[in-house]
Amino acid sequence: MLQKYSLFAAALLAVSAAQAQTINIRTIAAQMKYDVEEFTVIPGAEVKLILENGDDLPHNLVIFAAGTDVLAVASKNMEKPEEALKRDWLPDSPAVLAHTKMAGPKTREEVVFKAPTKAGLYPFACTFPGHTQSMQGKMKVGTPGPGLTGLKFAVYNGEWSKLPDFATLKPLREGDIADNLVQLKFDDYKNQFGVVYTGKLDAPRDGEYVFSLAADDGARLLVDGNKVVELDGSHSVAEIKDGKVVLKKGEHDFRLEYFQETGEAQIFVAWRGGDFAATPLSKWVPPTWGGEVKKAKTDGGPKMPLIVGNEPVIYRNFISGAGNRGIGVGYPGGVNLAWSAEQLNLVMVWRGGFIDTARHWVDRGGGAQGPLGYDVFQPVSGLSQPFAVLASTDEEWPRTNKQWADGYKWKGYKLDAKRYPTFVYEWNGVKVSDRYDVVGDTAKGEAKLIRTLKLDGTIPANAYLRLAFGASITPEGGGFLVSNGHFSLEKRDFQNAFRIAADGAQIGGHNLLLPARAEMKITYAWPTDSVK
Amino acid sequence: MKTLSIISVLFLTTSLAFAADKESDFYKITTFETPKETAMEVSSIEILPGDKLALGTRRGEIWTVSNAKGDPSQVKYQLFASGQHEVMGLAWKDGALYETNRYEVAKLTDDDGDGRADTFATMSDQWGVSGDYHEYAFGSRFDKNGDLWVVLCLTGSFSSNIDFRGWAVRIKPDGTMVPTCSGIRSPGGMGFDADGEVYFSDNQGPWRGASTVQHLIPGTFQGHPGGNKWYSKAPNMGSRPPDPKDNSRMVTERERIKELVPPAVYMVHGKIGNSTSFICCDMSKGKFGPFQKQLFVADQSFSNVSRVFLEEVNGVKQGVVFPFLSGFKSGLIGGRMTEDGQLFAGGSDRGWGAKGGKPYCFERVDWTGKVPFEVHEMHAKPDGFELTFTEPVDPVSAADVASYKGREFTYSYRAQYGGPEIADVIPKITSAVVAPDNKSVRLTFDVLTKGHIHELHFDGVKSADGKPVLHPIAYYTLNEIPAK
Missing domain, CATH: 2.60.120.260 (Galactose-binding domain-like)
Structure with missing residues (x-):
């Protein structure tokens, strides 16, 4: 290689030879994943591990003793979260062998450690709350x-x-x-x-x-x-x-x-x-x-995520799970939702990254795109109209007309000065507005979604808003913990579990119902967080 | 040494002759820089008050553009709206911008005057959307009755999976949707003629031997039967017409199906273009050159604009297409011409390649003030055609039948995709009579074929000062032969 030559530099190279192994691991933006699934080190070798955090959430990388149940160890953090927070969510456990510091969004941390001398598989994971489940990998200590x-x-x-x-x-x-x-x-x-x-x-x-x-x-x-x-x-x-x-x-x-x-x-x-x-x-x-x-398998193709800054970002296109007239909104604070202009209802909530537009903005753009982030939940488990008149609260919720919910008329949306949308529609002559705000920030810990519905007009008797549908709806922590099994979107599996609270909410069969009134406030949160 | 001398002789000959006219001598294309943070895949353009423009894009953005009239370095963009599901139609009316997106016509207003849309009020969302990417919706401006037209692409090329795919609908001022024409395949744009009649461009495919420009008359069937099951949901349209017979001819099926309207002009495949898009009528009263009230029709695939002159014969629109201007940077989709005679155009090659070569573009066409020597209009006559010219012709070459060459052909009217040019007839041009003012020529043919495209070459015709015709080719769609 033709470069500036120096005798001194050459001599230095000869003596600085050292048997270190460098492992570069990146976090994949908005996917809650490392880009490396497995790496191999030699017993007792000096290993330099560099964690590049390209995500907009904080992540660390903690290496555990062979055979450790990392999820269990990481979950122990939540028993005394105040103390865990002081340790930057590093588990207080002898199973921790080595770790990087918590890398802030778009930063880099590195750690040098001696590889274990015993061959085996040593799990690694991010121990920030909520991340461990998907951010895991294995360090293999192999015989040289x-x-x-x-x-x-x-x-x-x-x-x-x-x-x-x-x-x-x-x-x-x-x-x-x-x-x-x-x-x-x-x-x-x-x-x-x-x-x-x-x-x-x-x-x-x-x-x-x-x-x-x-x-x-x-x-x-x-x-x-x-x-x-x-x-x-x-x-x-x-x-x-x-x-x-x-x-x-x-x-x-x-x-x-x-x-x-x-x-x-x-x-x-x-x-x-x-x-x-x-x-x-x-x-x-x-x-x-x-x-x-071994590189982790990532979704192929280019990535064109929509980045949410100080203002909500709207994305109207085919969104998996949100029908053919879905409206995605990514809010500051790392909370996102999909709203259906067919059902005039909230369909999906998730946190982390908003949405990747590449499916629609590359080539002809066919197909539906799912959420980019994680912890997706569907309050009413699919597409369904928001309001109905029920003879009794045990009555089954009406089946929906797929294209346009019967009795509803989509009127569009309005953006306020901060560009927060309020969806508007009519239900049997009643003017309804449906708006969302985010309290907290998922990047810093808890975040909640606050929904405000306002009804203008004569509300029919026995009219209910269906807040949730779930196999299990349990009053807990000043609201309800709802769980309705699993669902999958684009081969990703999600547990449909969330917390919800609204004054006057009542359980009716598998539904959580709220008698319709002029103004309704509903709080949505993730199971690990609180609705209060 | 010998080779060298031949070259220098050739060089001398050409330099003594006229330097050949180029399109750019008459019409200049200016390419604008667009904001780096987006891909300006222009899919619709509208003219706003105060010499501003609005650009709608495939990515669902709407940008307002200022200073686009003059020095392109002064152009300014502001993001008016984003996150819309493709903006394939924009219409300005009374302080509001109406967008046609994939599933609605919505009225967008900037309520606080900061240049960004605040209210997105749905006017109509009553057509079906199945989730297939192909189901594009192209919207018009408001017509002379105050209605806005939307043409709805089929689900793919052949079928209509959900309400009114393959139809043109009108949105009344109160938001009511009126199913208006059946038989649409895959539109690329909409436009009005000088009288406010409504047209759309359709793309080559099943039941379309080539891309077309078609006249949308309420109550008619536009030729592709894929969406005709929706007559059941459109009582205003009467009973469902019979389906056309496969491997027939348009001219034959018109006899059977009274609702069937033939394409006003076939945009001959592979010659004029492959994928027709926007339609603009020149209402600039001469500021865009000599082609007042003619239609300028773009092509996505060829990255060009062609010129269409229409006339009405026996109650049916028909006419001629001439090449006009090529060399746009990407596949044109959206376009508008201002009353000042500037044609704004833009597009994208995404998903369907385009000759232009760039992934997207936003451009402007200005008339340089020089009049090209062209056939201005071509009129059907009982026994031939009349050509008018933009400049006086040389009466000798124009009166010589050897200066012209004709060919008549058609396409099979069939369910299969596209199709070759068939049923050739080679007419004999029996006379060419130059008018006393030397501005027009009357041609007589020994045979005209009803329903055929009449291809006419006029390479031999010279202008009074010896120039050849800039585009010496025309394709006239002869739906009807006039009685006189």
Whole structure:
């Protein structure tokens, strides 16, 4: 790599070689996920873990002892939340082996720790309340593989920009490498030289092996004379390239060819097999090398999330679960809802990210898009009209007309000075307005959704607003805890559970009903939070 | 050495002749920068008071634009509304902007005067939406009766899964929706002619051999039977007409189906365009050049604008399309012409590629003041056509029948998608008589074919000062042959 050359820098590189492994993990914005599902470290190795928090909520990364029930340990925080808050939600448990600090939105935290010496799977998770369920992964401590034996070097001199055919050249100097680790020595030449390393590798069993190579400048790895991975030409170590080879159990010839043109010089090689972790075969390890890292599966395709700033954001399009005339609203405070202009009713509430528009704003834009965030609940478990006249509170709620709720007329919405929408419609001549406010902020802890309905006109007798539908509706904490099993949206499973409170609310069968009156205030909250 | 001398001779010859006229000598396209924070996928444009414009986009935004008349670097944008489900129609009336989005016509007002919409009052949401992306809704301005028209795309290409897909509806001032025409396939835009008659553009597909411009007459069937089951919900429309027979001809089926209105103009597929969109009538009284009261019809796929002249023969609209202006930066969808003779246009290539090459654009067309030498109008006659020109012709070349070449063809009227040009007739042009003022030519054909598209080339015609016609091709849709 042609760069400003300094003899001092080259000499320093030679002595600073250290066997550290760096693991980079990011949080995926608005998805409550890490981008890494599993990473592998070598027992006792020094590990540097960098957590990049690209999300707009705080997240940490805590590594636990093998076999820990992380959800149970993290949930213990909620027994004494005031104290847990002081620890930044780090569980007070001996199971915690290592952890980053709580990384604020769009910030980065790192921690250096020594990997456990015992092989096994060590779970990691974010311990911020509500995050642990989906933000989990595994650190695998793997046995290191065998190293090289009988490693020799041969140095050549020459002015190359690609790997030469070393077989036709005469080495300048040859010798053994005592520690059997591939390395560069700068005591002879800093530029325009080549090295061929030869040695033996013992494959523990028949199977596929993966070799990783990084070099500045070019390098080629051959096993039993066959090329496995190559990075020819003059370049920096930015790329770590893998090559696979199937080997029989037993000893194999290792040959690594390398050349340096000018500037910086480095060589890295490692291997891994079915029953051992990625093991460096070189003295130097690139700072970006993470060993073996399994990326988490994320929804494919581009992401175009709508970001909610100081004002609510409205998104009218096909929203999963909200019918064909859904209106999404993302409110400041990290609370979002979907409202149906077919049923004239609230359909869905969630927290975290609002919505990803990519499905609709890329290509032709077909299909319905679900919430971007998490903890989605559906107060009346689907699409249903808000008001009905019931002969008795046990009466079944009327079945809805899918396209336009019978007796209802959609009139649009109005934005106030802060751009909060109030939906307006008519129900049998009664003018209804339906508005939502958010108290609190999900990024800082609790948040509640406050709904205000106003009715103008003659309200029929025995008219009810259905607040909730649930298999279980339990009076609790000054309101009701509603639970109605699970539902899924776009292959994501959600537990339909929430808290709700409204003066005069009464249970009628599986419904929570509120006698219709001129003004109604309803509070919605998540089960872990309070409606008060 | 020999090659070199040939080249220099050629060079001399061309430099001695006229430099060929280009479209841009007469009509100049100006491309505006648009705000970086959005993709200005213009799907509708409306003119607002105070020389402002409103742009509706596929992303559901509405932007107001100031200073778009002059120096493009002075253009200013303000976000008027966002989060709408596609804005495919905008109409300004009495201090309010009416948007047609996927499932409603809504009246948007800025109540506090900060330039942002505060009230989104639904006027009508009475057509069906099944969740299929294809069910676009294109809205018009208010017509001469104060109604707003919406054309509703089918569910996909063939069928109508929910109320009134494949229909044109009118929204009365009180919000009532009146089903008005059946037979729509996949619209790309709406517009009025100089008399306020309503047209929409439809796209090639089943029952459409090519994209079309069609006259929306209340009570009529526009040709695609996919949505005709909704006659049951439209008592005002009378009984359901018989479905057209597959693999027939438009001219044949018109005999059977009295409600069937033939396309006023076929926008010949692959030649004029592939995907017709906005329709603008030039009401600028000459500020946009010599084509007053003609229609300017855009194409999404070809990123161009064509020129349409219509006439009425035996009570049926028909006419001719000429190429007009190409080179827009993306697939045109929305457009409006101001009374000052500026044509604003914009669009997007998302989901359907466009020649323009850019993902979206917002542009303006100005007449440079130079009059192109073009066929101005083409009128059907009992035994041929009359061409009028924008400038006097050279009477010798214009009177020479060898300066013209005709071809007559049609498309099969069929359920299958699109279709080739079929049933060719090659007419003989028997005479070309130049009028005494040298501004028009009367052509007689040995044969005219009712229902056929009459393709006419006039490459040989020169202007009085020796120029060829800028666009020497015309496609006339001869629904009716006049008696005189």
